[in-house]
Each structure stands twice: as C-alpha cells, then as structure tokens.
C-alpha cells in the first residue's frame with residue numbers, strides 16, 4: 001500500500017481493479033478534488049484529463065440482480081448471509097431503484113450476483129394491504145434477473161403457497177431452493193418433493209441445499225447464473241465481500257451522486273474505489289464515478305464543477321466521519337461506454 005505522502009503528482013489514471021488487456025477505447029477522465037474546505041483545484045482538474053486503460057472482464061462474464069423469496073423462517077437470511085460471507089445491509093435514503101436495495105454482492109470468477117431486498121415478501125402486512133404488497137412484489141420481481149424461492153425440506157405449507165402465488169405464473173427465471181436438507185432423515189423424501197414442487201410451479205431448476213451448512217450453494221448459484229445477462233460487473237469485486245469501509249465509501253459517493261443528479265441523469269452511475277491509502281491518522285481515497293455517455297459527464301461535473309464538488313464535499317464529510325479521521329477524497333468522472341447498452345442491463349438497474 002502506498003503511503004499518504006505518495007500522492008500522485010501527475011495526472012495518472014487511477015489504478016483500476018483489472019488491468020488486463022483493454023478492449024474498449026480509452027475514455028477521457030476528469031477530476032475534482034474536494035479537500036477539507038470543499039475547495040476545488042480546477043487547474044489540477046484540467047491537467048487531469050488523461051486516457052486511462054479501461055478494465056476488462058472475462059469473455060462471457062455475467063452480472064445481474066437476484067431476489068430471494070419465501071415465507072418467514074425458511075432460511076432466506078441464512079442463505080444470503082452464507083453466500084455473502086458476512087451480513088451486509090446497505091440502506092439508502094432514496095430507495096428508488098433496485099440498486100438501492102442491495103443486500104450484498106457475491107462475485108465469482110464467471111459472474112456477479114447482486115442480491116436485492118424484496119420488500120413485499122418481508123413485510124408482514126394486513127390483508128387490506130395485500131393488493132399494494134402484490135404490486136410492490138411484482139415490480140421488484142420485474143426488475144430482477146432471477147428469483148430464488150426458498151422452502152423447507154419438510155414440504156409445502158400453506159404459507160409457502162401464499163408466497164408462490166405472488167410470482168407471475170409465466171416466470172421462467174425462478175429457481176427453487178429446498179433448504180434445511182441437513183434435517184432430512186433420509187433422502188428418499190426428496191425426489192417426491194421435487195416432483196410435487198414441479199406440479200405447483202414451473203421452476204427452472206430445483207436445488208436441495210443447506211444454507212446453514214453451506215451445502216450445494218455453488219450448485220444453486222450455477223442455476224441462478226444462467227439467468228444473469230452477459231455484462232461487466234456493476235460492483236468492484238474487492239469492495240463487496242463484506243461490510244468493508246470501501247464498500248460503504250463507494251455506496252456513500254453513489255448515494256450522494258444519485259441524490260444530487262437522480263432526476264437529471266437518465267441512466268445508471270457506478271462507483272469504483274481506485275485507490276485507498278489509510279494510516280492511523282488520515283485517509284486518502286480516489287474514486288471514480290462511471291457514467292454511460294460522454295454527454296453525461298458535464299451533468300455530473302456541473303456548472304464550473306459545482307455538482308461534482310458538492311458530491312465530493314458531502315461524501316467526504318460522511319466517509320471521514322465513518323473512518324473517524326481526516327480524509328482527502330478525489331472523485332473522478334469517467335465514461336464507460338456501453339455499460340448500459342443492452343436493454344436487460346438497463347432494466348436490471350431499474351431505469352426503463
């Protein structure tokens with residue numbers, strides 16, 4: 001790790017997470033530095049127009065959103081927590097899109113799974129609210145690429161069927177996870193249960209698992225992966241393995257950007273943390289806001305850099321508080337062309 005005093009003096013591109021062969025045209029990069037006073041060094045910003053290498057991902061990489069649903073107590077949280085490794089719960093003040101309901105991200109060499117909250121399934125509501133709840137559930141499910149329906153190995157219960165009813169009958173992207181198979185005395189009950197399940201719903205696949213013991217979870221992910229669109233990862237794999245400060249810092253920057261630009265920016269915005277230097281006394285972070293089009297850059301930068309400065313200022317305050325030490329934060333803007341080119345990817349981001 002570089003020391004704090006080794007701050008880049010040249011307008012070098014921040015290190016990107018993947019330095020493999022670049023396949024896309026390099027993009028211009030612009031930078032605004034928000035220091036303690038919120039002042040912006042425009043000369044540095046102008047000098048910082050450089051051509052960074054674009055990160056590339058393995059051919060055929062997939063990335064998408066996954067909802068985990070099921071009646072209470074079947075093991076949804078245990079499943080997600082086991083997959084993610086540690087409980088991650090990110091809250092956003094502007095819960096507008098699927099992206100703002102991210103529970104956690106699992107990144108494998110060939111795919112990235114973004115687990116999202118499904119409010120309708122987790123809210124215990126009275127019957128008068130059922131209709132509204134159904135609408136929420138439907139719109140959530142419409143935004144995700146795959147659904148994992150969790151039930152217990154003891155068999156179908158009326159409450160399972162209630163939840164099942166909320167799934168659109170024509171859905172082809174629902175994988176059934178029969179959980180708690182460790183509690184089964186013999187495996188002979190499993191095949192009839194699988195057959196019975198197929199009669200209840202056209203599941204794309206059925207995978208017996210034990211969320212608690214971590215059994216067959218890779219098989220489950222393998223089935224889910226088939227429904228994720230081919231796409232670059234939306235999240236920096238290093239950042240999303242736990243409740244890490246990098247993760248929270250990126251989310252903070254993204255949240256500020258979204259809050260300040262949400263209505264102006266037609267498509268998604270992603271954040272990568274490109275450099276993270278931290279000592280006991282202070283921290284330095286270089287982050288990049290990734291936008292989809294060249295024309296979005298001026299929107300993010302704002303008149304005379306005002307928007308980016310404000311994003312940096314607000315994010316710096318929150319992140320410095322989180323870290324409990326002074327922070328030097330640089331926020332750059334870069335265009336990643338084509339990241340939301342395909343309709344599916346757009347849909348998964350919640351931007352129709």
Ligand SMILES: Nc1nc2c(ncn2[C@@H]2O[C@H](COP(=O)(O)OP(=O)(O)OP(=O)(O)O)[C@@H](O)[C@H]2O)c(=O)[nH]1
Nearest residue numbers: 071072073074075076077078179180210211212213
């Ligand atoms: N034996 C066994 N117990 C499990 C397994 N998975 C989850 N459990 C237990 O089942 C109980 C419920 O698990 P949760 O993960 O809280 O279930 P949930 O579906 O998230 O429940 P709600 O939050 O109420 O919707 C907990 O006591 C878990 O420890 C499993 O694979 N085997």
